[in-house]
Amino acid sequence: AQSVTQLGSHVSVSEGALVLLRCNYSSSVPPYLFWYVQYPNQGLQLLLKYTTGATLVKGINGFEAEFKKSETSFHLTKPSAHMSDAAEYFCAVSDLRSGGGADGLTFGKGTHLIIQP
Amino acid sequence: EAQVTQNPRYLITVTGKKLTVTCSQNMNHEYMSWYRQDPGLGLRQIYYSMNVEVTDKGDVPEGYKVSRKEKRNFPLILESPSPNQTSLYFCASSLSISGQNTEAFFGQGTRLTVV
Numbered sequence: 001a002q003s004v005t006q007l008g009s010h011v012s013v014s015e016g017a018l019v020l021l022r023c024n025y026s027s028s029v030p031p032y033l034f035w036y037v038q039y040p041n042q043g044l045q046l047l048l049k050y051t052t053g054a055t056l057v058k059g060i061n062g063f064e065a066e067f068k069k070s071e072t073s074f075h076l077t078k079p080s081a082h083m084s085d086a087a088e089y090f091c092a093v094s095d096l097r098s099g100g101g102a103d104g105l106t107f108g109k110g111t112h113l114i115i116q117p
Numbered sequence: 118e119a120q121v122t123q124n125p126r127y128l129i130t131v132t133g134k135k136l137t138v139t140c141s142q143n144m145n146h147e148y149m150s151w152y153r154q155d156p157g158l159g160l161r162q163i164y165y166s167m168n169v170e171v172t173d174k175g176d177v178p179e180g181y182k183v184s185r186k187e188k189r190n191f192p193l194i195l196e197s198p199s200p201n202q203t204s205l206y207f208c209a210s211s212l213s214i215s216g217q218n219t220e221a222f223f224g225q226g227t228r229l230t231v232v
Contacts, residue, residue, distance in 0.1 A: 009157060036223075043121075043207060043223040044160075090159060101148045101211035101219045109159035 002027045002093045004108035012114040019063075019078040021111050023091030026072065033074040034092040034105070035065055044090065050074065061085070086115045119144045123208050123224035130198055130231055138193045138227045140208030147213035149191040150175070150221070151183065153204040160207065166191055167213065198231045205229075 007022040025031060035047040048059025055067040065076045074091060091108040094101070121142045130136055142149065150165040152175075162175030166185040180202055182194040191210075195202060208224040 006159075041226075043225045044209075045223075046220055049220075101213065101221060105150075105160075105162075105209075105221060107152075107160040109157055 002031065002095065002106045004091050004093050004106055006089075006091050006108035006111050008111055009109065010112045010114060012116060013081050014116045015083055016080050019076070019081045019085065019113065021076040021089050021091075021113065023065075023074045023076065023108060024072050025074060025091070025093045027093055027095070029095060030069075032094040033065075033067060034094065035059065035063070035074075035076050036090045036092060036107075037061075038088040038090065038110075040087070047076070047089075081113075081115050083115050083117065086113055088112050119222070121208055121210050121222050121224040123206075123227050125227060126225060127228050128230070130229070132199055132231055133197050136195050136198060136229075138195075138206060138208075138229070140191045140193065140224060141189050142191075142208075142210040142222070143189065144210065144212075144222065145188065146210035146222075147188070148221075149185065149208065149210045151181070151191070151193050152207045152209065153177065154207060154226075155204050163193070163206075198229075200231045203229060203231050 003026045005024045033050040036044040037047050038044050048057045050057045050067045058064045063078045089111050092105045094104045124139045147168045151163040152160040154160045161177045163181050164183040166172045206227045209221045211219045211221045
């Protein structure tokens, strides 16, 4: 069985500061890993994903994440926070069979990112 | 435009009154799924469907039904809603590409309140 742990239900950073949202996973097989963003009153939008290959993955809006197998982590970072980054962020894991499809995603509990002016 | 459409976006109902939340996708996706989102719990899968007439339970199926009579539609049915089903519901769809990575597309969400 897969599971995802997101450390910190709320993270607050100043505008212009580094954003770091933590995600650790547990999976018996090498997983696919995802970060989704949810803006207020919106659905989920895929930020980035790791499947195979390069462990540093770049996504939209200047976000990136690094897959570290030894630490079972997939932390999300952005060098400089912008007010428009305020949203809920979800880390998710999927097995190879479903490949990130709608049938096989397991989500973390989410981290609410607050940007202080 | 490729999209997943849910209706209604907001619904307030009373305990025990049957309701249906519709979900439709225009991308010819085989896989469809329903999630509920609750504060502090993230998204939990209710039901999913791998194709027409093929559905299966997710992690929290109690109190819900689904059907998949057509590829594009995947309605969520609450036969006798209760207050603990007050939640934000999301429908998602994706292509079936076994063994390869794909992407789930999500609807805008349906906020349901059961009083």
